[in-house]
Amino acid sequence: MKTGPNAPRRLSIFGSTGSIGVNTLDVVTQLGGREAFEVVAISGNANVALLAEQAKACGAELAVTADEASYGALKDALSGTGIEVAAGREALIEAGARDADVVMAAIVGTAGLEPTLAAARRGADIALANKECLVSAGELFVKAVAEGGGQLIPVDSEHSAIFQSLEDGQHHAIERIVLTASGGPFRTWTREQMAGVTADVARAHPNWSMGLKISIGSASMFNKALEMIEAKHLFNLRPDQVEVIVHPQSVIHSMVGYVDGSVLAQLGCPDMRTAIGYALTYPNRSKLDVERLDFAKLARLDFEAPDEVRFPALRLARTALERGGLQGAVMNAAEEIAFHAFCDGRIGFLEMADIAERVMDDMTGYKAAATMEDVFAADGEARRRAGEIIAQKEMAA
Ligand SMILES: NC(=O)c1ccc[n+]([C@@H]2O[C@H](COP(=O)([O-])OP(=O)(O)OC[C@H]3O[C@@H](n4cnc5c(N)ncnc54)[C@H](OP(=O)(O)O)[C@@H]3O)[C@@H](O)[C@H]2O)c1
Structure with missing residues (x-):
């Protein structure tokens, strides 16, 4: 392990085989690969072949599958490489507690909570894609990160936008935050039309390419509901300070409104690699090969009030925040x-x-x-x- 100011950052990626995980490994390559990051641990669940391929490509010290039944297949795929192999829930938690400087938390669902918590308690910086950590554990999770001594850097594009639009020392001057929502594939649909859709139809997001759970959550707006609760805990807001606006182009990723009437926003093409790169290099910015916004081509930005009758998930999030x-x-x-x-x-x-x-x-x-x-x-x-x-x-x- 190299030390010193130019030493590579030690990075673990939980959920490396998923949409955020794959994008994270692409960003790691773009930022300099092994010169910039020493990969401590990566994890997956069912996709053992990809996990093994990733572990070899990035030179991970440890590869963990959450699925105990896949241990043999992963061990076979990595035999002779010197890469350590482990499986199961306890192994994931143990991997979370390894000495990474920064941990990408990109497991989907509540399964991501325990390994991320282990990393937070050990003092790693947490690049948080797994919103469920904050939705479920709220203040306890924020406290665990603070007590561990690491930083919590959001990866969700909306929360990354808010994080980037926050002026240093001006938290007291925040009036509201405005989470943008694309509206998903059913933005203009009636409830009657939505009633009969299958998962294959619901997963087709108009702007973003993402994992199954978040894609379906974008269609039902449950993903936005989770993000409202995530934002409350992340930025220590009152429920009435969390707003949602439908913005079909997904160019403004979210905004902060201040007490003087100013609104600061972060914009970009819908590509998670910008938010991932920002989280991995914070407080610095590094060059990334992602599409640039072309304002002339874009021509217009649209906004609509969200409809809590057609998308009751938003009302449920408001209820959860108030209760x-x-x-x-x-x-x-x-x-x-x-x-x-x-x-x-x-x-x-x-x-x-x-x-x-x-x-x-x-x-x-x-x-x-x-x-x-x-x-x-x-x-x-x-x-x-x-x-x-x-x-x-x-x-x-
Ligand atoms: N995708 C996005 O653009 C995006 C944007 C913002 C926030 N997020 C958040 O980031 C998280 C990951 O989203 P994603 O879209 O990347 O999901 P995804 O593509 O479905 O990937 C999920 C990852 O979690 C692993 N996994 C699944 N079940 C698991 C379990 N029970 N235990 C441990 N690992 C398990 C998967 O492994 P296998 O693939 O090997 O089964 C995969 O590596 C979610 O919380 C999501 O809300 C995603």
Whole structure:
């Protein structure tokens, strides 16, 4: 391991086989590869072939698959390389606790919470794509990063935009933040039209190329709902300071409105590599080979008020923010179960929000979490209740 001011930064990438993970490895290459980053650990789940290929290409010290059944396949694929191999939940947490300077948290869903928390507690800077860490664990997660001594740098393009639009020392002067939303593939659709869509139709995002969960979440606007809660915790805002505006071109990635009427925004082409590069090099900026905005070609930027009737997820996020406590964890867990049921064809597109709302209404008694165990208990109970509702719906159908 090299030391000194020009030594490569030690980087771990959790979820390296996913959309953010693959883009992260591309950014690493663009920023200088092994001259710039020593890859400590990378992780995946089902896609063992890609994980092994990535580990060899970037020279990772450790490759972890979350899927214990895939251990043998990963070990075979990496035999003779000297790359350490591990599998399972505990192995992921142990990998999170390794001595990386910066950790890209890009596992999808609540599965990303424990390894990211381990990295935060050990003091790594956290490049946070996995919004579920903040939606579920909120203040506890922010506190863990602060106590570990690392920095929390958002990767979600909206939160990266807000982070970049925040003026140093002017947090007290923030009036509101405005999260932009493309509106997804069903922006102009009626509820009747949305009722019968399949996951294949819902995953076709008009502007961004992303993983399945976030693509479906963009169609239902559950992704924006999660982002509202993420923003509240990340920037320590009151619920009434978090606004959403539909902006179909996805060029303004989000904005900060100040008490003097100024609004600062960050703009760019819809390419996650800009936000990833910023998180990996913060507080500096480095050259990236991404498409540049051509304003003459763009010609116009449009905005529309969001429709909380057609997209009830936004109303649910507002409810979760106002109720506080563990409602974010509950909404997130119930929605994750409903998302899988929708993808499996067990429930319809509109039922995802119904299920999340019923579970949230049933679990208003879960007050603010004192420990991570409280978060995991609420998460588990919300999953159980969402599963029960789905089973009842299937019996009734
Ligand atoms: N994609 C984007 O543009 C984007 C933008 C902003 C924020 N985000 C956030 O970033 C996170 C990742 O999104 P993504 O679009 O990159 O997702 P994705 O393409 O579905 O990739 C998810 C990653 O997590 C791994 N994974 C899946 N289930 C797992 C489990 N149970 N335990 C451990 N690892 C597991 C996957 O492994 P395998 O592929 O090997 O199965 C893959 O590496 C999400 O929280 C999302 O909201 C994404």
